[in-house]
Amino acid sequence: MNYDVQSRLPAEISRQLSDAEREELAARLAVQDRLAAHLRTLPHRNEEPSLAVSLERER
């Protein structure tokens, strides 16, 4: 995983981060990327429509 915060943020925002924020964000991204990886362990997710489609169908 890449926790180079700089490369994942828009430049106009990245340059405003303090060092402390950069460090905290990197730690949080490690957790967030684990959450995203966890979602990819759910089987059959590719068979599903988006929620918006589901709601529209029910109306």
Place this chain on the structure above:
Amino acid sequence: MNALLTLSLMELSAEIRARRVSPLEATEACLHRIGERDGVLNSFITVTADSALAEARQRTEELAAGRWRGPLHGVPLALKDLFLTAGVRTTSGSAVLRDWVPDRDATVVRRLRDAGAILLGKLNMHEHAFGATSENPHFGPVRNAHDPERIAGGSSGGSATAVADGLCFGSLGSDTGGSIRCPASLCGVVGLKPTYGRISRAGVLPLSWSLDHVGPIARTVADAAAMLEAVSGYDSADATAAKERVPPFTSRLDAGVRGLRLALPREHFWRPIQPQVRDAALAAIAGLEQAGAVVEEISLPLLEYAPAAQALIICSEAATYHREQLAANYEQYGADVRMRLLQGLCISARDYLDAQRVRAVVRREFLEALRDYDGFLTPTVPIPAPKMGQQVVEVEGLTAPPLFFLLRNTSPFNLTGLPAATVPCGLADGLPVGLQIAGRPWDEATVLQIAYAVEQWRSARITPA
């Protein structure tokens, strides 16, 4: 406290209709109470005393002329400060919008005005609705009416504590992960998040468009039902507002729960939980069984994926909405909200779409369970209100920041778009506990019917000392 302020919205409404109390008297009583108590609670950002008194005089004159608009006629209410109000500043609890004055009302504000409600002002909240403590760095922290050393919950913290302490007879909040139900539960009042699409969000500042809902906070279930009735329905200005029929939510509240089949999901909601919260929720559930409901444990194994999907969706959508403002006004965002937005900016489109797909799978599992059951029962928040500034909470051996617990039980119903209410059901450490009831899409009527049965079982309102 003025005895008038101990009435529920519906009780006040009956007094007004019978012309035993005037809208002007009720409004003056609320404004006096705000002056007396809001120095402590900090629930209002803006009090619109002059326009409220003018509206109250008009509603009083209408009654004298024989015109009664309905249950909200002359009833003083207040709005979370993210509903656009023409000519009145709308801050979203932020420094960026500190002086922003919209030129139009949100659809729901217009509907409340048309229903005859008096609007007392704009309520304090977690900045941009992106948090659950309402410890606002720009307008000061909202305090819990039951113990001012504790948080009111959030993000609609002002909306809940003002209702609990008699500063208004009801309020509107918004709920993206539990922002109506969490503070309502911690402050001992009723909160309802309806089905996604039931209430227009036109003119409501967004946090996360696929998760945001608008709903009422009130002292009783009947009060919440009356407010829901007034603001629900199709709105061409909101692409997500449904053309679903709006039933009379107040008419079958007392139908009872005999024969209703209610599910207790065994995963997620009951652990970790503070033991007194668990006991209070279980006692209320036993009360529903005594009243004739059939309660059964069920399994929802895909719930395990709900928190991750919710977190990725809310952060992505919020960051997309705020990106330009954050770049232009970086230092004006509070530290906690800014960090969550930065996280959101780092989520890839692929991960966001995966979260939306997982969301559909979780929703399907919930809907399948609701083929056999009329609703779900869970504790609303697994802990009582934490202290202001508290960094971590320890429950059943798990130590985590308050946010981990505050929205844990409510957010699955934002992810699935199902209607969910909280109703006070007891006390833990002397602080209010709520029971959450969720139901089938568009079936707020049954959710409210079950909540009403809990209210009847408990009989006494949970009021601040």
